[in-house]
Amino acid sequence: MTTETHAATGGREGNPLWSSRLTFILAATGSAVGLGNIWKFPYITGENGGGAFVLVYLLCIALIGVPILIAEIYLGRRGRRSPLATMVHLAKQDGRSHNWKWLGIMGMTCAFLILSFYSVIGGWSMVYVGHAFNGAFIDSTPDQIGALFGGMLQSPGNLLFWHTLFILIVLTILAGGIRSGLEKAVNILMPLLFLLLLVMVGYAMSTAEFMTAVEFLFKPDFSRLTTEAVLSALGHAFFTLSLGSCAMMAYGSYLPENVSIPRTAITIAIIDTLVALLAGLAIFPLVFSNGLEASAGPGLIFQSLPLAFGQMPAGLLFATLFFFLLLVAAVTSAISMLEPSIEWLEEKPALNRVKATAIAGAAVWVTGLLTVFSFNQWAELHPLAFLPVFEGKTFFDILDYLTANIMLPLGGLLMVLYTAWCIKPMTVIDELKLKSGTAALLLPVMKFVSPALLLLVFVYNLL
Ligand code: TRP
Secondary structure (H helix, E strand, O other), X not given: OOHHHHHHXXXXXXXXXXXXXXXXXXXXXXXXXXXXXXXXXXXXHHHOOOHHHHHHHHXXXXXXXXXXXXXXXXXXXXXXXXXXXXXXXXXXXXXXXXXXXXXXXXXXXXXXXXHHHHHHHHHHHHHHHHHHHOOOOOOOOHHHHHHHHHHHHXXXXXXXXXXXXXXXXXXXXXXXXXXXXXXXXHHHHHHHHHHHHHHHHXXXXXXXXXXXXXXXXHOOOHHHOOHHHHHHHHHHHHHHOOOOOOHHHHHHOOOOOOOOHHHHHHHHHHHHHHHHHHHHHHHHHHHHHOOOOOOOHHHHHHHHHHHHHHHOOOHHHHHHHHHHHHHHHHHHHXXXXXXXXXXXXXXXXXXXXXXXXXXXXXXXXXXXXXXXXXXXOXXXXXXXXXXXXXXXXXXXXXXXXXXXXHHHHHHHHHHHHHHHHHOOHHHHHHHOOOOHHHHHHXXXXXXXXXXXXXXXXXXXXXX
């Protein structure tokens, strides 16, 4: 099939495209907005001292995030196939090595592996919706809250149950396919998420320390900016936009031809950033008003926040809302992590959408067991301890490290390199419908700036 007829037919039989630009934006922001925004962004901002870190993070989103997001969605739309088949197809079309298929294979695997542990953490948010609703936080002490968290991790049966339920929710949405599954879900879940977040910020505004939080987030104090903070801002820009794992490529493969990718990518990045900042504005006033530590680390929302919820008026309601919001954000991200694998399986003649979903789902559920047991039975098991980087790391730690620190940056680097160096510049300009000004800006950034910065994080992380 030629490119023209391919594009005109949408590339595959019977597989529809997103129904509009807006739906794509909802789905892609659904992917981008997740535990990264609500759980991770606040705690790493807290650990890295606030304002200056936020500023660097914003720069990273603009200079690395947006160009790679454009590249990834563009590759997906150009291929209109699963990430693996897309890379094979494009490499052939552009006269490049067949080995580019490894980019598709690595991305697909990476998203799959991320889901295997993301789902367990998604399960935590379900457990916490339950705790919140049952009033478990009301007037409790730090020790009690700590015991709640520890108790949850100690029980493999419990973790397994919620991991299973989380996967089942994700599969139910995915089995419906693009139009009746993903679109319907994001159309409801994303507006709900914004609404809940605004309610939370509204409450935070009424607390005594709201302005302290605003200053903490937006008044840069460069004396608190370390090299490590810069690099962690860079890495997070990546994770939060769901870049480098072919999830956005898979979503891009359903993107209608007439939608402007650069404009859409910028919109997604703005919404994702806005949600992270709103999450900060919802969380830090509670942290400061209750005299909690901003730099509490990964436990910030699971251990510090419940304390705040336990003290505030209508805390039961706000706590339930908050953890439900976290769950919604996690679900819409999780579906994007399995889409590349499902899209790939669906290309096998013997498999339809439902069968492909079931197979991918079963596989990711089993892989998730590694994470479930990492917190209890296998907490002392360090399977790759013979390699220095993996010393003292459980299965969960290894999966997290391998995906976030190695596979994502490498995937993103390869995507932007392919787009900028392996496709004819005129083709890129043409297909992205770039005006000459935009092209003069975007192409050099894709060719040099983003890869150089990325290489920096990558090498640093490996050292
Ligand atoms: N961006 C999501 C978050 O912030 C996580 C996510 C979804 C993701 N899809 C991804 C991360 C693909 C890496 C790769 O929580």
